Amino acid sequence: MPRPQMPHDTPTPFVQTRTGKLLGRHWALFFLLGMMAIFAFTGPGFFEVVNFQNIIHLATISILLAVAETFVIITGGIDLSVGFVMGLSSTLAARIMVTLGSTGMGEPMLIVLGTLAGLLVAFIPGFISGTLVARFKVPPFIATLGMWGICNGITLHLCDGFLPIAGLPSVLPRLGNGYLFYIHKGQSFTLFKKPDYIPDERVRELIRLVPFSFILIAAVVLVFWYILHKSKFGQHTYAIGGNIDAAIRAGIDVDRHLVKIYMLSAFLAGLAGVFNVFQTGIGNYTTFSSMYELFAVAAVVIGGASLLGGKGRIVGSMVGVLVLAVLKNGLAISGVQPFVRYIAVGVLLTLAVIIDQLFPDLF
Amino acid sequence: MNTLVAQRKRNTLGTIGRNWVLVFLVLEFGYFAILTRGFASLNIVQMILFYGTEAFLLATAELFVIITGGIDLSVGYVLGFATVISSKLMVVFASRGLSPLGAIVTSILITLCVGLIPGFVNGVLVAKLRVPPFIATFSMLGVCQGVSELLMQGIPAKNLPPLAGTIGNGHFLYIVPGSGISFMQRPDVARGVRVIEIIPNAVVFALVFIAIFAFILTKTRFGQHIYAIGGNIDAASRAGIDVKKHIIGVYMISSFFASLAGIIYVMKYITGKADAGAASLLDAIAAVVIGGASMFGGSGTVWRTILGCLVIATLETGLRMRGTPTFDKYILVGVILIFTVVIERFFPDFKR
Amino acid sequence: MGYIIETRGITKRFGGLTAVDNVSMGVNAGEVVAILGDNGAGKSTLIKMISGVHKPDEGAILLDGKPMKLESPMDALANGIETIYQDLALAENLNVSSNIFLGREKTKRSLGMFNVLDHEYMQQESRSVLDRLEIEIPSLKNTIRTLSGGQRQAVAISRSIYWQAKVLIMDEPTAALGIAEQKKVLDLVKSLKTQGIGIIIISHQMYDVFEVADRIIVMRRGQNVATRLVSETTPDEIVGLIVGSETVKR
Ligand SMILES: Nc1ncnc2c1ncn2[C@@H]1O[C@H](COP(=O)(O)OP(=O)(O)OP(=O)(O)O)[C@@H](O)[C@H]1O
Numbered sequence: 001m002p003r004p005q006m007p008h009d010t011p012t013p014f015v016q017t018r019t020g021k022l023l024g025r026h027w028a029l030f031f032l033l034g035m036m037a038i039f040a041f042t043g044p045g046f047f048e049v050v051n052f053q054n055i056i057h058l059a060t061i062s063i064l065l066a067v068a069e070t071f072v073i074i075t076g077g078i079d080l081s082v083g084f085v086m087g088l089s090s091t092l093a094a095r096i097m098v099t100l101g102s103t104g105m106g107e108p109m110l111i112v113l114g115t116l117a118g119l120l121v122a123f124i125p126g127f128i129s130g131t132l133v134a135r136f137k138v139p140p141f142i143a144t145l146g147m148w149g150i151c152n153g154i155t156l157h158l159c160d161g162f163l164p165i166a167g168l169p170s171v172l173p174r175l176g177n178g179y180l181f182y183i184h185k186g187q188s189f190t191l192f193k194k195p196d197y198i199p200d201e202r203v204r205e206l207i208r209l210v211p212f213s214f215i216l217i218a219a220v221v222l223v224f225w226y227i228l229h230k231s232k233f234g235q236h237t238y239a240i241g242g243n244i245d246a247a248i249r250a251g252i253d254v255d256r257h258l259v260k261i262y263m264l265s266a267f268l269a270g271l272a273g274v275f276n277v278f279q280t281g282i283g284n285y286t287t288f289s290s291m292y293e294l295f296a297v298a299a300v301v302i303g304g305a306s307l308l309g310g311k312g313r314i315v316g317s318m319v320g321v322l323v324l325a326v327l328k329n330g331l332a333i334s335g336v337q338p339f340v341r342y343i344a345v346g347v348l349l350t351l352a353v354i355i356d357q358l359f360p361d362l363f
Numbered sequence: 364m365n366t367l368v369a370q371r372k373r374n375t376l377g378t379i380g381r382n383w384v385l386v387f388l389v390l391e392f393g394y395f396a397i398l399t400r401g402f403a404s405l406n407i408v409q410m411i412l413f414y415g416t417e418a419f420l421l422a423t424a425e426l427f428v429i430i431t432g433g434i435d436l437s438v439g440y441v442l443g444f445a446t447v448i449s450s451k452l453m454v455v456f457a458s459r460g461l462s463p464l465g466a467i468v469t470s471i472l473i474t475l476c477v478g479l480i481p482g483f484v485n486g487v488l489v490a491k492l493r494v495p496p497f498i499a500t501f502s503m504l505g506v507c508q509g510v511s512e513l514l515m516q517g518i519p520a521k522n523l524p525p526l527a528g529t530i531g532n533g534h535f536l537y538i539v540p541g542s543g544i545s546f547m548q549r550p551d552v553a554r555g556v557r558v559i560e561i562i563p564n565a566v567v568f569a570l571v572f573i574a575i576f577a578f579i580l581t582k583t584r585f586g587q588h589i590y591a592i593g594g595n596i597d598a599a600s601r602a603g604i605d606v607k608k609h610i611i612g613v614y615m616i617s618s619f620f621a622s623l624a625g626i627i628y629v630m631k632y633i634t635g636k637a638d639a640g641a642a643s644l645l646d647a648i649a650a651v652v653i654g655g656a657s658m659f660g661g662s663g664t665v666w667r668t669i670l671g672c673l674v675i676a677t678l679e680t681g682l683r684m685r686g687t688p689t690f691d692k693y694i695l696v697g698v699i700l701i702f703t704v705v706i707e708r709f710f711p712d713f714k715r
Numbered sequence: 716m717g718y719i720i721e722t723r724g725i726t727k728r729f730g731g732l733t734a735v736d737n738v739s740m741g742v743n744a745g746e747v748v749a750i751l752g753d754n755g756a757g758k759s760t761l762i763k764m765i766s767g768v769h770k771p772d773e774g775a776i777l778l779d780g781k782p783m784k785l786e787s788p789m790d791a792l793a794n795g796i797e798t799i800y801q802d803l804a805l806a807e808n809l810n811v812s813s814n815i816f817l818g819r820e821k822t823k824r825s826l827g828m829f830n831v832l833d834h835e836y837m838q839q840e841s842r843s844v845l846d847r848l849e850i851e852i853p854s855l856k857n858t859i860r861t862l863s864g865g866q867r868q869a870v871a872i873s874r875s876i877y878w879q880a881k882v883l884i885m886d887e888p889t890a891a892l893g894i895a896e897q898k899k900v901l902d903l904v905k906s907l908k909t910q911g912i913g914i915i916i917i918s919h920q921m922y923d924v925f926e927v928a929d930r931i932i933v934m935r936r937g938q939n940v941a942t943r944l945v946s947e948t949t950p951d952e953i954v955g956l957i958v959g960s961e962t963v964k965r
């Protein structure tokens with residue numbers, strides 16, 4: 001999206017100072033810490049390991065989508081389709097499990113096939129968006145908005161209108177919401193599974209640590225952090241966002257690279273969709289008002305990326321996701337009406353960019 | 364001689380090319396008319412217009428912003444905000460003893476004023492604080508959603524003056540064949556007597572505003588300057604155009620139109636809710652792009668944007684009449700949207 | 716006779732970079748002053764301050780000896796300072812006459828209440844000013860996008876000479892032009908000069924400069940390093956000053 005450049009671009013001198021720069025560079029992190037300090041007082045139970053664990057577990061999807069969006073935004077593009085690609089993967093995975101399940105196939109096989117289908121299908125919209133952007137020079141906004149509509153329509157076909165797909169293997173949510181460690185204070189300690197003598201209703205008595213989702217998050221963040229910051233692929237991603245013509249002249253196959261970027265983005269969206277099936281135990285379509293893609297973009301921008309491209313970091317985006325997730329959780333725990341969160345997110349996001357404008361060349 | 368023929372051929376092709384949306388619309392309508400009995404009728408055409416009204420307004424809203432090279436993601440929720448404000452106000456004023464008409468008119472006027480606020484804030488953020496339009500308007504989306512939900516407290520407004528629905532679902536002209544015509548007022552006739560209804564009020568209301576702003580866009584300095592800003596913002600500012608003021612104005616026009624759409628929604632469905640326009644963002648942007656505007660700014664016309672809206676509205680009505688799932692619409696709109704841009708890549712002559 | 720336009724110690728910084736450093740200069744009515752300097756010397760930035768695009772961080776700009784408040788390009792235009800920018804600053808999506816009148820469109824009353832654009836008038840006027848330049852443009856209804864580099868330049872020049880300017884600033888006005896067109900522009904500069912307009916011209920073409928200018932100002936790294944009367948200098952000396960081998964300030 002081209003942004004009107006206003007005349008009289010003179011940076012404010014105060015930001016040139018050392019403290020100014022430090023604050024400016026990590027303002028989102030400081031903001032996150034400050035927010036946590038406040039919620040520690042206003043929200044009972046906010047400042048507890050279990051709550052933090054919860055915040056991150058519930059933010060898994062946002063984290064995956066934000067990683068996806070980080071890559072796309074660094075190239076100067078935007079992927080509006082992630083939310084609906086996610087819905088597509090979620091419903092397709094679920095639909096396949098239900099359909100194959102009715103043929104009497106074993107559960108492990110069902111789950112493997114459903115998962116694979118959900119992951120693989122995501123490459124299709126990614127490939128199409130990427131091809132449109134790279135080879136047909138369709139603006140990313142339009143190409144991915146088109147895919148948004150197409151994926152949404154197909155998803156709604158898969159779930160017969162607006163009906164989440166239920167009837168999946170019951171082991172799914174147990175996997176998706178499982179923990180590495182279960183501790184029954186003073187009595188027992190188990191790995192991967194709650195002790196059998198505790199019935200489901202009493203599961204809250206257990207101390208559960210390290211959700212499985214953390215493993216997924218850690219793996220994804222590490223791998224993609226490596227790709228973005230340590231590999232040639234990442235280097236080229238920045239080069240394209242910084243100056244696409246220079247990247248072409250430097251011999252980078254920009255077209256191919258862009259196709260890969262959009263496929264990568266869609267793959268992560270697909271992963272989020274499949275995870276969603278594991279987390280909820282049903283196949284979910286994406287509602288219009290959920291706006292996953294917009295929140296992912298917001299997180300990435302709060303994390304210091306620029307929609308003009310060339311700028312952004314994985315760790316920054318993660319801080320961005322956490323800012324939004326902690327805000328949501330903290331406000332809820334503090335008893336603030338959920339609607340206030342929308343307003344808070346809006347105000348915060350704008351502030352992020354205004355602050356960012358004050359510090360023009362930090363990254 | 365041959366070159367002349369070739370040239371004429373190219374000209375015809377060029378004309379078709381430049382107006383391919385119109386051609387497409389005609390073909391689309393023809394397709395549904397052939398497949399669906401009763402599609403090619405006055406009633407269906409009016410229905411397309413009636414259900415498309417909010418889309419026309421939202422797309423016009425989006426067009427102004429897109430011409431400057433911006434984007435307004437908030438239109439859908441500004442619409443929702445306007446539905447909540449106006450429906451609440453109507454209920455309050457009516458319960459305070461204002462006449463139904465008085466309550467409705469007052470509420471509309473207040474809503475239109477309040478509806479300028481989101482646009483003003485967007486404009487200031489974009490123009491003065493240099494926040495990218497995408498971020499500024501997404502933030503505004505959240506704020507509008509939050510404020511509307513807070514005002515609504517989960518309960519859509521009820522007990523609106525019934526007159527609102529009468530006006531909103533009424534027609535401009537009623538013809539009772541053989542016995543007379545009546546403006547705005549449904550004639551009192553016995554059951555079973557045929558009344559031909561012509562042009563829904565909502566459509567008239569919307570078109571009046573759209574026409575006024577189409578005039579502003581094409582005929583006035585303000586309109587000219589908006590195009591200049593979208594074409595080359597530096598050139599515009601060096602030519603002495605107050606770019607910031609214009610950008611603020613454009614975002615205000617956008618939220619004005621979104622509020623109008625909200626008011627029409629209330630008058631049509633006699634209710635207001637925060638997410639009334641949640642699903643319409645795609646349609647609004649798609650209509651503008653199908654209508655040939657560039658997302659990079661500097662181009663686009665109201666007339667073609669309305670054609671873009673009609674392509675979508677006809678599709679929606681056509682699918683509904685055929686009993687196809689309406690969500691097929693999303694797929695088709697997505698395809699048409701991409702198709703539009705690809706076509707213009709391959710046939711630059713098609714670019715207006 | 717005092718300068719018609721003058722800068723006193725103006726400075727412009729972009730972040731850490733001082734693009735224009737304490738420059739004082741002036742132009743008399745009916746005089747052509749050339750500003751020369753290497754790429755990045757700060758020539759464009761200097762004139763952008765005079766035309767109101769950038770606000771100076773320090774120093775003053777005087778018009779007819781009186782300090783002038785230049786908040787925006789509008790103020791400069793209102794004071795009769797016209798500029799042809801290096802990047803031409805045309806709206807490519809608009810047609811020729813719309814660009815010539817950009818920001819100062821002629822309107823007429825319609826239906827007794829609306830001010831609508833008077834395209835017909837603007838087209839006529841555009842045609843006559845373009846004719847003065849003798850540069851061929853097939854149709855004034857074509858958008859700038861469809862024009863050649865030289866034609867664009869002609870539009871940019873017409874745009875600024877149409878409005879009776881006191882001061883005309885030209886940033887590399889001949890850069891995109893063919894030989895014949897270059898000559899036309901130089902002739903135009905000479906004729907505008909006889910009308911008493913003060914002209915600032917930036918050019919890398921030494922020949923142009925010696926052909927039309929009365930005085931030469933050399934800039935290096937943002938500073939005004941030398942001022943020479945054309946009649947008292949040679950291209951060799953100027954080249955030396957530009958690259959920095961001669962640093963004497965007379
Ligand atoms: N808007 C801006 N922001 C930051 N730096 C700028 C800006 N405009 C110019 N500069 C810098 O100021 C310096 C002077 O630029 P300027 O355009 O005035 O040079 P110039 O003498 O006109 O060069 P040329 O002959 O190439 O046109 C350059 O180093 C340039 O990079």
Ligand SMILES: [Mg+2]
Binds near residue numbers: 758801886
């Ligand atoms: Mg220059």
